[in-house]
Amino acid sequence: MYEQRLETTCGCVLGGAGPAGMGMLFNALKTGAIHDLARRGLIIVDASPTPGLGRLGDYQITANSVGDVFLDCLRSPEMAEVFAPLQASAAYWNIRNQAQEAPLLSEVGELLIEASNLVFEHILRLKGVQLWSSTTITEVVSDGDGYQVWVEHENSRLAIHCQSLVLNLGGHQDPQHLLDALAMQGLQLPAPHSIHSADRLLRMSPKALRAYFADTLQAGGKFTVVGGSHSAFSMLENVARALENVGLDEVTLIHRSPIRLFYESAEQAMANGYAFDPVNDVCPVSGRVNRSGGLRYRALAVGREVLERGFVGDTKVRARRFQSDGADPVQHAGASQALAESSVVIQCTGYQAVLPPMRFADGAAITLKKVTGGLDSDPSGCPCDLSGKRLHGLHLFGLGSGLGVDPLLGSEPSFAGRIYGVWQFHHDASRVVIESIIAKLERAEALAAKGQEVSRLLQWQQLMPGQNWSTLNLR
Numbered sequence: 295m296y297e298q299r300l301e302t303t304c305g306c307v308l309g310g311a312g313p314a315g316m317g318m319l320f321n322a323l324k325t326g327a328i329h330d331l332a333r334r335g336l337i338i339v340d341a342s343p344t345p346g347l348g349r350l351g352d353y354q355i356t357a358n359s360v361g362d363v364f365l366d367c368l369r370s371p372e373m374a375e376v377f378a379p380l381q382a383s384a385a386y387w388n389i390r391n392q393a394q395e396a397p398l399l400s401e402v403g404e405l406l407i408e409a410s411n412l413v414f415e416h417i418l419r420l421k422g423v424q425l426w427s428s429t430t431i432t433e434v435v436s437d438g439d440g441y442q443v444w445v446e447h448e449n450s451r452l453a454i455h456c457q458s459l460v461l462n463l464g465g466h467q468d469p470q471h472l473l474d475a476l477a478m479q480g481l482q483l484p485a486p487h488s489i490h491s492a493d494r495l496l497r498m499s500p501k502a503l504r505a506y507f508a509d510t511l512q513a514g515g516k517f518t519v520v521g522g523s524h525s526a527f528s529m530l531e532n533v534a535r536a537l538e539n540v541g542l543d544e545v546t547l548i549h550r551s552p553i554r555l556f557y558e559s560a561e562q563a564m565a566n567g568y569a570f571d572p573v574n575d576v577c578p579v580s581g582r583v584n585r586s587g588g589l590r591y592r593a594l595a596v597g598r599e600v601l602e603r604g605f606v607g608d609t610k611v612r613a614r615r616f617q618s619d620g621a622d623p624v625q626h627a628g629a630s631q632a633l634a635e636s637s638v639v640i641q642c643t644g645y646q647a648v649l650p651p652m653r654f655a656d657g658a659a660i661t662l663k664k665v666t667g668g669l670d671s672d673p674s675g676c677p678c679d680l681s682g683k684r685l686h687g688l689h690l691f692g693l694g695s696g697l698g699v700d701p702l703l704g705s706e707p708s709f710a711g712r713i714y715g716v717w718q719f720h721h722d723a724s725r726v727v728i729e730s731i732i733a734k735l736e737r738a739e740a741l742a743a744k745g746q747e748v749s750r751l752l753q754w755q756q757l758m759p760g761q762n763w764s765t766l767n768l769r
Contacts, residue, residue, distance in 0.1 A: 304424075305334030305735050306458040307443050309431050312348025314462035314692030315340070316410050317367070317719025318727060323413060324370045327728045332422035334735050337454055339445055341463075343428045346410030348464055350716075351403015352497040355528040356592040359717065361392040364402050367720040368409055376416050383408055396591035402716075434459065436685060437655040439738070457738050458687045458731040460675075465645030465694030467491040472520060472641045476633070479550065479618050480626070483633055492521070492529045492642040500536035507638065511541040515637025522549030526642035527593040530600070533640075534611035544612040546632045550619050553597055554708075556588030571708065579704025586699065586709040644711075647694030660685070667711030668696035674730035675723070687734055691723045 308315050315338070322328040328336075338345070357364070368377050380386040385404035389397055417423050428447060435442040443454040469489040476482060483489070498506065510517075519529050526547065533545060554575070557563035563570055563583045570576070570583050577585040589597040599605055600613045616629035633639065644667055652660035662677045662685075663670040671677045675689040675697055691697050696712025699705040703722055705713070714723065 301453045301455060302337070303335070303455045304337045304422075305456065306331055306336050306460065306731055307441070307454055307456045308336065308338045308460045309340075309443070310348075310460075310462040310464065310692065311338055311340040311342075311345035311410075311425075312462065312464055312692065313350050313406070313716050314714070314719045314723075315460065316346055316406070316413070317716065317721075318460060318724035319413055319417065320367060320373075320409075320720050321724040322728055323376065323417060324372050325725075325728070326372070327732060328417055328420065328423070330732050330735070331728075332417070332420040334422070334457075334739075336423045337456075338423070338425045339429050339431055339443070339454075340425075340427055341430045345425065345427050346414065347403055347407045349497070351400050351407065353399040354499060354532060355399055355496055355525075356396045357399050357402055358524045358590045358593060359396065359715070360394050360591070361389040361397045361402075362394065363717050364389055364397075364405065365393065367406075367717060376412055377409060379412060380405075380408060406716075431461075431463070431650045433650055434461070434652045434660075434688075435655060436652070436660065436688070440687065458689065458734055460689045460727060460731070461649070462690060462692030462695065463648040463650070464692065465493075466648050467493050467641050467643075468646050469641065471646055472639075472643055475550075475643060476520075476618075479620060481618060481630055481633060483636075483639060488638055490638060490640045492519075492525050492640050493645070495640060496525065496529060496532065498532075500532070503533065503536040504540055507537060508540075510637050511537060513637070514541075516544070516546070516632075516635050517542065517638045517640070518546040518548060518632050518636040519640045519642055520548045521642030521644075522547075522551065522553050523587075523642065523644070524589060524593045527589060527596045527600070529640055529642050530606045530613065531592070531596050531609075534606035534609040538609050538611045542611055544614065545606065546614040546616070546636070547600065548616050548618050548629045548632060550617070552617065553601060553615075554584040554588045555594055555597060556585065556590045557583040559583070574708040575706050577704045577706050579702075582706075584706055584709075586705040586713060587711065645694040647690060647692070665712070668694060668714070669712075671695065671697065673697065673700060674726045676730070689727045689730065691727060692719070697723050697726075 322331060385408055388401055389405050414425060418425055426447060430446045431443060432446050433444040440455060440457045441459045443456060443459060445452060472489060517533060519526055530545060530547060555568055559581055560572065560576055560583055575584055596607045599607050600615060604613055606613045616632060617625045618629040620626050647669060654660060661680050663680050669677045669690060671690060675691040676684055676686050677688065677690055678684045693714060696714040699709060699713060
């Protein structure tokens with residue numbers, strides 16, 4: 295590895311050009327903030343040779359939003375010229391024809407990668423914007439008021455000094471995270487245990503799933519899915535559809551808290567016979583039931599079948615279900631027995647942020663504080679370490695990080711997780727991050743200008759020692 299001692303300086307580094315990072319770039323271009331970022335220097339760093347999407351398009355599931363939600367990310371008068379070529383795109387018209395339906399994520403991915411390429415084509419013309427693809431962030435050092443970002447590219451290592459760092463490198467599922475969560479509920483897996491990541495399985499075709507689990511099915515192994523979110527019910531359906539004709543007749547779902555369903559209004563929920571808390575489960579801004587934590591669209595349909603009939607969607611695979619929070623001893627005992635008997639345990643309990651090694655300038659390691667569903671961050675995505683120190687200028691809001699619920703935007707009071715999603719990345723989440731970055735860069739410029747004034751004053755004092763300088767206003 296060749297380490298270049300020549301270092302680069304810029305105002306902001308955007309680490310990761312997946313759904314969250316691209317959401318920020320789309321928003322900066324739409325609002326005109328891209329020019330402020332470009333003037334101060336913006337370097338986009340992504341490990342992929344073809345940045346712009348991340349792994350979103352790899353998932354073999356439906357989205358938890360209708361097509362129009364993704365089209366809204368492109369719908370802006372300021373972006374009309376940039377996205378004009380999409381009028382001739384089959385991917386665009388495919389999503390537009392599903393405007394009120396939930397499309398496959400693979401189809402959403404096709405649209406967003408085309409749109410991302412158009413955004414790159416536009417912003418890379420601006421002086422001050424650079425894209426470093428096939429480049430990996432290997433270390434981040436907090437050095438006073440800024441950050442030193444070490445990166446590797448083609449066997450070379452160099453550092454970027456920046457005032458602000460946006461770090462959305464994706465999420466991963468750590469098996470230990472599941473074991474710790476189960477232990478907190480008084481549950482455990484027998485050793486040796488087999489934990490499978492839903493993130494990996496949800497990107498596999500039915501044929502690949504059948505091949506992957508062939509030996510387990512032949513041995514009569516039992517399957518258990520742990521989780522209660524969109525991904526858990528998508529996983530139930532994918533497994534049931536792929537394996538019901540090759541031996542799978544039952545799957546168990548273990549969820550910590552009650553399964554929540556999304557409805558556009560309290561009236562719609564009541565018409566469907568759904569019981570909910572009229573205060574804690576209803577968003578006071580939108581009036582939607584379980585706006586943030588409820589199952590939507592295809593996952594909602596599968597969830598209702600599991601709750602009402604005890605089958606996975608329209609398949610013949612039975613669904614056993616146990617709530618593991620301990621509120622019901624019988625349910626808790628059933629969960630414990632199911633885990634003990636399982637040959638396959640599929641982890642659908644959220645993501646942890648992918649992070650490079652981080653440290654302070656004195657060498658002390660930085661460990662970011664976690665909360666339910668992500669990182670403990672302020673409204674602009676600035677996290678804090680385990681001691682409570684807020685890392686201003688560092689922003690994370692993507693998968694595994696998320697942002698806390700904003701009362702002004704609304705959410706049901708019962709939701710205790712973090713907010714993230716493609717629409718949020720393109721709107722509210724990235725908006726506050728962009729505003730925070732620009733404000734920090736403006737403060738740094740003001741301090742630098744004041745420092746220059748003080749330096750000039752000191753020079754004049756040396757040249758003209760008898761002059762009274764105390765009346766000068768250096769604010």
